[in-house]
Amino acid sequence: MKRTLVAGQFGTDKNQIYLDNYERLFSDIQNEKITLLELGIFRGESLLLWENYFSQGTIIGVDIHASGVANKSSRIFEFEGYQQDTDFLDTVAREAAPEGFDIIIDDASHIGDISKITFWHLFDNHLKPGGIYVIEDWRTGYWDKWVDGARYKKAKESNIIRPCIYECAEKCLNFTKTNLKGGRMKQTIVSCLGKVKKASYKNRFPSHDFGMVGFVKELVDELGIDMITSPERGSTVPQQQPRFKRMEIGPGQVFIIKSDDSELSGMIR
Numbered sequence: 677m678k679r680t681l682v683a684g685q686f687g688t689d690k691n692q693i694y695l696d697n698y699e700r701l702f703s704d705i706q707n708e709k710i711t712l713l714e715l716g717i718f719r720g721e722s723l724l725l726w727e728n729y730f731s732q733g734t735i736i737g738v739d740i741h742a743s744g745v746a747n748k749s750s751r752i753f754e755f756e757g758y759q760q761d762t763d764f765l766d767t768v769a770r771e772a773a774p775e776g777f778d779i780i781i782d783d784a785s786h787i788g789d790i791s792k793i794t795f796w797h798l799f800d801n802h803l804k805p806g807g808i809y810v811i812e813d814w815r816t817g818y819w820d821k822w823v824d825g826a827r828y829k830k831a832k833e834s835n836i837i838r839p840c841i842y843e844c845a846e847k848c849l850n851f852t853k854t855n856l857k858g859g860r861m862k863q864t865i866v867s868c869l870g871k872v873k874k875a876s877y878k879n880r881f882p883s884h885d886f887g888m889v890g891f892v893k894e895l896v897d898e899l900g901i902d903m904i905t906s907p908e909r910g911s912t913v914p915q916q917q918p919r920f921k922r923m924e925i926g927p928g929q930v931f932i933i934k935s936d937d938s939e940l941s942g943m944i945r
């Protein structure tokens with residue numbers, strides 16, 4: 677039987693855009709024996725939603741305070757503890773999902789440093805290959821009043837000066853090549869101007885990097901890890917393959933699909 681996710685169902689505050697995204701990703705596995713971990717239980721409404729949606733799923737919640745909804749179902753389990761306590765997370769995984777989680781949703785602290793510890797620990801140790809990790813409400817990093825957020829300020833652009841330097845170096849280079857007679861002096865000037873021109877291309881794009889926003893932007897580097905560690909690109913460490921198969925960022929949610937077994941095999945991590 678096909679069930680759909682509807683905002684307000686069981687009292688959850690997850691909006692319809694969030695739920696439509698979940699539906700798109702989860703509908704194929706709706707009737708399978710999945711194991712779902714949600715960090716952040718609050719009143720347990722989302723645990724009831726998942727229990728109803730995944731007809732054969734085991735639903736596990738983690739929060740500083742349990743809600744008591746586990747008493748209403750034999751398929752819901754609650755654990756009390758902090759999401760950043762990695763020993764506690766190992767205990768939860770050992771007791772509730774020794775073979776790993778299929779889906780992990782982080783809807784707990786929404787604090788960058790804390791979510792980062794949780795993410796890498798659960799992703800590396802307890803999310804199944806091919807599993808899905810969701811980070812909710814990453815845009816708290818734009819909120820000035822949020823504990824690690826800050827109001828968005830457009831970063832100062834260095835792009836205005838760079839094209840000028842480039843253009844100037846290019847003109848001087850052309851002038852030197854056509855007007856100076858060959859010799860050591862000409863060679864040195866051409867080489868220097870060439871270096872200035874090249875350096876003017878190496879541009880950084882500074883961007884907002886507070887709290888969850890900074891954490892999410894950092895994750896993008898994982899998709900380039902094979903380039904970062906490529907011996908052909910000058911890396912001295914063994915080359916690694918991305919642990920992410922795919923990363924999708926929406927307004928409020930980030931979805932990360934873990935690489936599957938064949939992609940992960942041979943990785944030294």
Ligand SMILES: C[S@@+](CC[C@H](N)C(=O)[O-])C[C@H]1O[C@@H](n2cnc3c(N)ncnc32)[C@H](O)[C@@H]1O
Binds near residue numbers: 719741760
């Ligand atoms: C937004 S609510 C969760 C709502 C729930 N997922 C839902 O959709 O109905 C956030 C919850 O995270 C919990 N929380 C905050 N910081 C936490 C931490 N460091 N470790 C574990 N839980 C935490 C809070 O106690 C709160 O119940």
